[in-house]
Amino acid sequence: MRVITVAGPPSVGKTSVIVRTVKALATQGLDVGIVKFDALSTSDDQVYRRAGLPVVVGLSGSVCPDHFFVSNIDDCLGWGQQAGLDILIAESAGLCNRCSPHIQGVLAVCVVDMLSGIHTPRKIGPMLKLADLAVVTKGDIVSQAEREVFAFNVRLANPRAIILFFNGITGQGAAELAFHLRQAPPVETLDGRRLRFPMPSSVCPYCIGETVIGRDHQRGNVRKMSFESASA
Amino acid sequence: MLSLTLAELAGWHPAITEFLISADAAGAKPARTLDAWLRALTDDRLSDIGMDRDQVLDHLEALAHQVETLRGTSEQSVRSLTVLGGHDKSDRPEVLTLTLQVGDVLCIVGPTGSGKSRLLADIECLAQGDTPTGRRVLVNDAPPDPGWRFASGRKLIAQLSQNMNFVVDLTVGEFVAMHADCRMAPNRDAVVREVIACANDLAGESFAVGVSLTQLSGGQTRALMIADTALLSASPVVLIDEIENAGIDRKKALALLIAQEKIVLISTHDPVLALLGSRRIVLRNGAVAEIIETGADEKANLAILERIDRSLMEVRHRLRCGQRIDVPLAWPPTLDNE
Ligand SMILES: Nc1nc2c(ncn2[C@@H]2O[C@H](COP(=O)(O)OP(=O)(O)OP(=O)(O)O)[C@@H](O)[C@H]2O)c(=O)[nH]1
Numbered sequence: 001m002r003v004i005t006v007a008g009p010p011s012v013g014k015t016s017v018i019v020r021t022v023k024a025l026a027t028q029g030l031d032v033g034i035v036k037f038d039a040l041s042t043s044d045d046q047v048y049r050r051a052g053l054p055v056v057v058g059l060s061g062s063v064c065p066d067h068f069f070v071s072n073i074d075d076c077l078g079w080g081q082q083a084g085l086d087i088l089i090a091e092s093a094g095l096c097n098r099c100s101p102h103i104q105g106v107l108a109v110c111v112v113d114m115l116s117g118i119h120t121p122r123k124i125g126p127m128l129k130l131a132d133l134a135v136v137t138k139g140d141i142v143s144q145a146e147r148e149v150f151a152f153n154v155r156l157a158n159p160r161a162i163i164l165f166f167n168g169i170t171g172q173g174a175a176e177l178a179f180h181l182r183q184a185p186p187v188e189t190l191d192g193r194r195l196r197f198p199m200p201s202s203v204c205p206y207c208i209g210e211t212v213i214g215r216d217h218q219r220g221n222v223r224k225m226s227f228e229s230a231s232a
Numbered sequence: 233m234l235s236l237t238l239a240e241l242a243g244w245h246p247a248i249t250e251f252l253i254s255a256d257a258a259g260a261k262p263a264r265t266l267d268a269w270l271r272a273l274t275d276d277r278l279s280d281i282g283m284d285r286d287q288v289l290d291h292l293e294a295l296a297h298q299v300e301t302l303r304g305t306s307e308q309s310v311r312s313l314t315v316l317g318g319h320d321k322s323d324r325p326e327v328l329t330l331t332l333q334v335g336d337v338l339c340i341v342g343p344t345g346s347g348k349s350r351l352l353a354d355i356e357c358l359a360q361g362d363t364p365t366g367r368r369v370l371v372n373d374a375p376p377d378p379g380w381r382f383a384s385g386r387k388l389i390a391q392l393s394q395n396m397n398f399v400v401d402l403t404v405g406e407f408v409a410m411h412a413d414c415r416m417a418p419n420r421d422a423v424v425r426e427v428i429a430c431a432n433d434l435a436g437e438s439f440a441v442g443v444s445l446t447q448l449s450g451g452q453t454r455a456l457m458i459a460d461t462a463l464l465s466a467s468p469v470v471l472i473d474e475i476e477n478a479g480i481d482r483k484k485a486l487a488l489l490i491a492q493e494k495i496v497l498i499s500t501h502d503p504v505l506a507l508l509g510s511r512r513i514v515l516r517n518g519a520v521a522e523i524i525e526t527g528a529d530e531k532a533n534l535a536i537l538e539r540i541d542r543s544l545m546e547v548r549h550r551l552r553c554g555q556r557i558d559v560p561l562a563w564p565p566t567l568d569n570e
Pocket residue numbers: 008009010011012013014015016017044093137138139140141166167168169
C-alpha cells in the first residue's frame with residue numbers, strides 16, 4: 001500500500017484537491033481510502049463518502065492534531081491494509097504551524113492557498129518546508145502576477161518541493177498530482193519510522209488544564225517575550 | 233558551503249539574506265562561517281526555524297541552486313505548440329493537428345461543457361495521451377522532454393480572466409517591482425516603468441505608480457494584468473478568458489502580447505474579440521469540431537462591429553460622465569451603407 005500525508009492550513013482546499021485527484025486515480029483502477037484528522041469536528045467524511053471513498057475520522061480534542069496523528073497513523077495503516085486499499089491518504093488540518101505530520105519515506109504533500117497572502121509561504125513551518133509536493137490552490141481568483149510571486153515564495157520556503165497549481169473547483173491540475181501520487185513509495189508498516197521534524201513537547205501547566213493567569217502558574221516549558229527593542 | 237562566511241552567503245541573493253535573518257533573530261556576525269553559525273544555533277532557534285541543522289544546510293544548498301537556475305536562461309523557449317487530436321466524449325476520434333506559433337492569436341468557442349477547459353488543461357500539462365481526451369501536445373514539433381514536462385513550477389499558460397483580482401495590499405509600483413524581483417529582472421526599475429506605462433496606454437483612465445492595487449478600477453486592473461503578463465510573465469502562452477468590455481483597448485492589448493512573442497488563446501463569445509484572431513476553433517462534445525479561418529468577409533464585418541463597439545463605448549462614457557443619451561444615435565446608416 002502507498003501512503004500519502006496531505007497537510008495544510010484550514011480551508012485551503014485539501015479535501016477538494018484530494019477528491020478531484022482520487023477521481024483521476026480511480027480511472028486507473030486504484031482503490032483509495034482516506035483518514036481525516038482534525039481537532040474538534042469535521043464534515044469532510046461526508047464529502048469523501050459522497051465521492052464513494054472509504055473514510056475514517058480521528059478527532060484530537062484537547063491535544064495538537066499532529067501529535068494525535070503520530071500516535072494513530074500506524075493503526076490507520078492497518079485499517080487501510082485490511083480494507084485492501086492501494087493508496088491511503090491522510091488529510092490533516094495544520095492548525096499548528098509548528099507541527100507537521102510528514103514522515104520520512106512517506107510522500108508528503110502540503111496544500112497552500114493564494115488567498116492567504118503573498119508572504120504566507122514563509123510563515124508556514126515544517127509542514128511546507130519539509131514537504132515533497134507543494135500544491136497551490138485558489139489561483140483562479142487572483143492575478144497571474146500574484147500567482148507567480150506566490151509560487152516564487154513557495155519555492156524559497158521549500159526549494160526542493162515540486163510545486164503544482166491546482167484549481168480545487170474545476171480539478172485542473174488533478175492529472176499531474178495523480179501522476180506524482182502514483183510515485184509514492186510503498187509502505188508496509190510505519191513502526192520505527194521517524195517524523196521529518198520533531199514535534200515540540202509543549203508541557204506547561206496550561207497544556208494540562210491550568211486556567212489561571214500569572215507568574216506563579218507558569219512552570220515547566222515556558223518561554224517569555226522580550227520587550228527590550230520596543231522600549232528604546 | 234560550510235566554510236563560507238555569512239556575509240558571502242548573503243551576497244548571493246536577497247532570499248538567502250532573508251532566510252539567514254529569519255533563522256537567526258539575534259543576528260550573528262557576518263564574518264562567521266556557516267559551519268560555526270550552524271553549530272552555535274540553539275535548539276530553541278532550530279525549533280523556530282522548523283528544521284534541524286542538516287535540514288538548514290540542505291535548505292541553503294537547494295536555495296542557492298534555485299537562485300542559479302532562475303538566473304540562468306535555462307528555460308526552454310517555446311516557438312510552437314502542436315495539439316494532436318484524441319477523441320470526443322463519445323470516444324469518436326478527434327481529427328486534429330493544430331499548430332500554434334508565437335505571435336498567433338487563436339479563439340476558442342463552444343458552449344459550456346463542450347471541453348474548453350479540458351483542452352486548456354491538456355495544453356498546460358502537455359498531455360501525452362494520458363489525459364481523458366487522449367490528446368498529445370508537441371513542443372517545437374517534438375514530444376516534450378518528460379523532465380521538463382513535470383518540471384516544478386513550470387507554467388506554460390498565463391491566465392487572465394474576469395474573476396481574477398489583485399488581492400495583495402501593495403501599491404502598483406511596489407508590487408510590479410516585487411514581481412520583477414521574482415523574475416530576477418536585471419534592470420528592475422526600467423521594467424517596472426515600462427509595465428506601468430503600457431498599462432496606462434491600454435486603460436482608458438490613467439493611474440499612478442503610488443496608487444494601491446486594490447483601488448484600481450476594473451479596466452485599470454485588466455490593463456495592468458495584461459501589461460504585467462506581457463512583459464514579466466515567464467509563460468509563453470497567454471489565455472484570455474471571457475474579458476468582455478473591460479474598458480481597455482483590446483486591439484492594443486493583443487498587439488502588446490504578440491510583440492512579446494506570446495501565443496495568445498482567447499476564450500470568448502464577444503464578436504469583436506473573436507474576429508480579431510486569425511483562426512478560431514469550435515469545441516463540441518469534448519473535441520475540436522472545426523477550425524474556422526477568419527476570412528475576408530468576416531474581417532469586413534469586424535470593421536462594422538468595431539464601429540458599433542466604439543459607438544457603444546462612447547455611450548458608456550457619456551453615462552459615466554453623467555450625461556444624457558438623448559441625441560438620436562447614428563448607427564443604422566452605418567449598417568444601411570453596406
Ligand atoms: N476559488 C477556489 N475555491 C476553492 C479552491 N479549492 C478549494 N476551494 C474552496 O475552498 C473551500 C474549502 O475547501 P476544502 O477542500 O473543504 O478545504 P480543506 O483544506 O479540506 O478544509 P478543512 O479540511 O476544513 O481544513 C471550499 O468552499 C472550496 O470550494 C480553488 O482552487 N479555487
